[in-house]
Structure formats: C-alpha cells, structure tokens
Amino acid sequence: MEIIQVHELRKEFRRLIPKKGPFASIRNLWNNDYTVHTAVNNISFHIDKGELVGYIGPNGAGKSTSIKMLTGILVPTSGLIEVAGLVPHQQRKEHAANIGVVFGQKTQLWWDIPPIESYRVLKTIYKIPDAVYRKNLDRFRELLDLHEFENTPVRQLSLGQRMRADLAAALLHDPEILFLDEPTIGVDVLAKEKLRTFIREINQDRKVTVLLTTHDMTDIEKLCNRMMIIDDGAILYDGTIESLKNNFGGERVLVIELEETLNPQQLHLPFARLIRQEGTRIWLSFDKEQISASRLITELADLHRIRDLSVEEPEIESIVRQIYQSGLERKKEGTHAAVLDI
Numbered sequence: 001m002e003i004i005q006v007h008e009l010r011k012e013f014r015r016l017i018p019k020k021g022p023f024a025s026i027r028n029l030w031n032n033d034y035t036v037h038t039a040v041n042n043i044s045f046h047i048d049k050g051e052l053v054g055y056i057g058p059n060g061a062g063k064s065t066s067i068k069m070l071t072g073i074l075v076p077t078s079g080l081i082e083v084a085g086l087v088p089h090q091q092r093k094e095h096a097a098n099i100g101v102v103f104g105q106k107t108q109l110w111w112d113i114p115p116i117e118s119y120r121v122l123k124t125i126y127k128i129p130d131a132v133y134r135k136n137l138d139r140f141r142e143l144l145d146l147h148e149f150e151n152t153p154v155r156q157l158s159l160g161q162r163m164r165a166d167l168a169a170a171l172l173h174d175p176e177i178l179f180l181d182e183p184t185i186g187v188d189v190l191a192k193e194k195l196r197t198f199i200r201e202i203n204q205d206r207k208v209t210v211l212l213t214t215h216d217m218t219d220i221e222k223l224c225n226r227m228m229i230i231d232d233g234a235i236l237y238d239g240t241i242e243s244l245k246n247n248f249g250g251e252r253v254l255v256i257e258l259e260e261t262l263n264p265q266q267l268h269l270p271f272a273r274l275i276r277q278e279g280t281r282i283w284l285s286f287d288k289e290q291i292s293a294s295r296l297i298t299e300l301a302d303l304h305r306i307r308d309l310s311v312e313e314p315e316i317e318s319i320v321r322q323i324y325q326s327g328l329e330r331k332k333e334g335t336h337a338a339v340l341d342i
C-alpha cells in the first residue's frame with residue numbers, strides 16, 4: 001500500500017542578483033533582479049507502507065528541499081505530494097500528527113532544558129495519552145539509553161546523545177512515517193551503530209515507514225533495501241541496492257591464494273587482470289558480463305595450484321561515486337537529467 005506519493009514535484013528558489021558599485025547596499029533594498037534556481041526538478045516516486053528507503057545525492061542535490069516539501073515546511077512550486085492521504089503543506093496540523101522528523105544538523109529540542117522536559121511539552125502539544133507516552137518513553141529509554149542523559153540540558157549533550165534524544169522526540173507520538181535528514185552526521189562509529197539498530201527496530205517492529213537521507217553509504221547498506229539517488233534535482237536511480245550492484249557494479253574482484261609465489265609473467269589469466277600481488281596472494285579484476293566467477297575459477301584452477309579464494313563484492317560507495325561522476329559529466333555536456341536505465 002502506497003503511503004507516500006510524489007508526482008512531478010518541483011521547487012524553484014529565487015536568488016537575488018546583488019547590485020555592485022556605489023551605494024550597492026542601499027540600492028539592493030529596492031533590487032528586484034532575480035535568477036531562478038530549480039532545486040527539485042519534476043521528480044516522481046512512491047513509497048509503500050513499511051519501506052525503509054535511502055535518499056542520497058551529492059551536496060546541493062535537492063535532498064533536504066524534497067524532505068522539507070514532504071514534511072510541509074516548504075510549499076512546492078508545482079507537482080503533487082500526498083503523504084498518508086494528506087497534502088503536507090495544505091494540511092500541516094493533521095500531517096504533523098502522522099510524521100516524525102529528525103534533521104541531523106538542527107535539533108528540535110529546546111536547547112536550554114533537558115530532553116525529558118522537552119518530551120513533556122511535546123506530550124501536551126501532540127496530546128499523547130499518558131499510557132502511550134509512558135510506554136514509548138520506557139521503550140526508548142531501553143533502546144537508546146536515554147536515562148544516561150535525559151536530565152542534562154541539550155546544550156551539554158554530545159552529538160550522538162543529542163541525536164538519540166531527537167529520535168525519541170520524533171517518535172513519542174507514534175507517527176506512521178519518519179523522515180530522517182542525515183541522522184548519523186558527525187557521530188562516532190559506536191553511536192552510529194546504536195542509531196542504526198534503533199532505526200531498524202522501529203521500522204521492523206512498529207512498521208514505521210522511513211525515508212532517510214545520508215552521505216554515509218554504510219547507513220544505506222545496513223538499513224535500506226531500496227535507494228533513490230538524486231542529483232541536480234533529478235532522480236538518477238530508484239531501485240534495490242542489489243540491482244545497483246548488478247547493473248553498475250562493473251568489475252568484480254577475485255582474491256586467490258596460490259600454493260607458490262609466481263611472478264606476473266608466469267601467471268596465465270584468461271579474462272582477468274592482475275590488479276595487486278602480495279606474495280602468494282593475488283587480486284584479479286574481471287567483468288562478470290564476460291565470464292562468471294565459477295567459470296573463471298575453474299579455468300584458473302586448471303592452470304595454477306590454488307590454496308584458497310574469495311570473490312569481493314563491488315563497494316557501493318565506489319558505484320555511487322561513479323554515478324555522481326557521470327551525472328557531473330553529463331551536466332558539463334549540457335545533457336543532464338537523463339534517468340539511468342535499470
């Protein structure tokens with residue numbers, strides 16, 4: 001069942017062209033010269049209830065602008081959005097009851113008071129029944145170790161603690177959908193793991209639909225089945241991580257432990273390229289379209305004595321880098337915004 005529907009969504013921002021020369025600051029007060037910048041360029045997608053979708057793209061791609069439209073903070077220039085049957089910017093109050101939002105760069109908690117005090121205020125704002133509030137708070141204390149810092153003013157919390165406090169705040173009222181904009185930014189490895197476990201848990205146990213923007217590909221690999229890649233306001237890829245690897249993964253790497261050390265001239269490598277050698281261990285790159293891993297291994301085993309081997313998966317980070325790069329090249333050529341075929 002579709003819970004988020006986006007059709008031909010567009011957001012343009014007007015940017016002032018500043019006047020230069022004498023009395024510029026005064027002349028700018030009456031300046032009406034603008035350029036129009038398209039931050040989100042007619043994107044369409046839908047998300048089913050219970051999905052956990054990664055939304056990634058380079059800096060300035062349009063991720064935050066999309067999230068702000070989906071949460072009702074920004075009004076689209078054109079296009080349609082429906083989230084749980086509501087139009088976010090038109091039905092803001094009802095919409096707020098259905099969604100939770102965490103912006104990694106900016107806390108929603110009151111800076112000078114402890115999180116627990118903010119939670120009490122949110123309980124009143126969202127009219128959360130006592131039993132629901134207590135049940136949720138207990139659960140979040142357990143999953144996010146809130147008790148360690150819930151009585152400390154937010155300004156004194158570490159980034160990881162602040163993010164955990166923010167996540168709990170966003171979910172106290174049992175929303176159906178959670179929008180996370182860079183929830184792991186600047187957080188150390190252990191704290192990231194804790195946040196990921198929590199996000200996975202609320203998605204699987206509570207069936208909360210999650211849309212997550214991040215620059216950390218490990219977040220995507222560990223949490224999401226589906227990802228959307230946006231660049232320059234257009235969606236370049238929408239599909240599973242597996243199909244991304246299969247379609248854009250290109251070369252695979254086969255790591256072989258030989259019985260003896262051979263110099264490169266002694267190696268016979270059909271359909272493979274030697275990319276690294278350390279003693280008896282060699283790394284071979286091969287194109288899976290040309291030869292399957294099992295066939296390559298059989299051929300190599302006929303030619304060399306092999307002690308051990310493994311096939312390395314292409315790293316998602318490098319695939320995504322290539323996709324950003326090709327988007328950049330198309331932009332330079334003036335042919336940007338073509339959606340990649342998958």
Ligand SMILES: Nc1ncnc2c1ncn2[C@@H]1O[C@H](COP(=O)(O)OP(=O)(O)OP(=O)(O)O)[C@@H](O)[C@H]1O
Binds near residue numbers: 013038064066
């Ligand atoms: N209020 C605004 N006024 C003018 N331009 C804006 C405004 N907000 C965003 N933009 C522009 O729209 C484009 C998309 O910005 P957005 O913040 O959505 O990118 P992003 O993908 O979230 O980037 P990042 O990963 O750096 O957070 C950028 O070129 C940005 O400069």
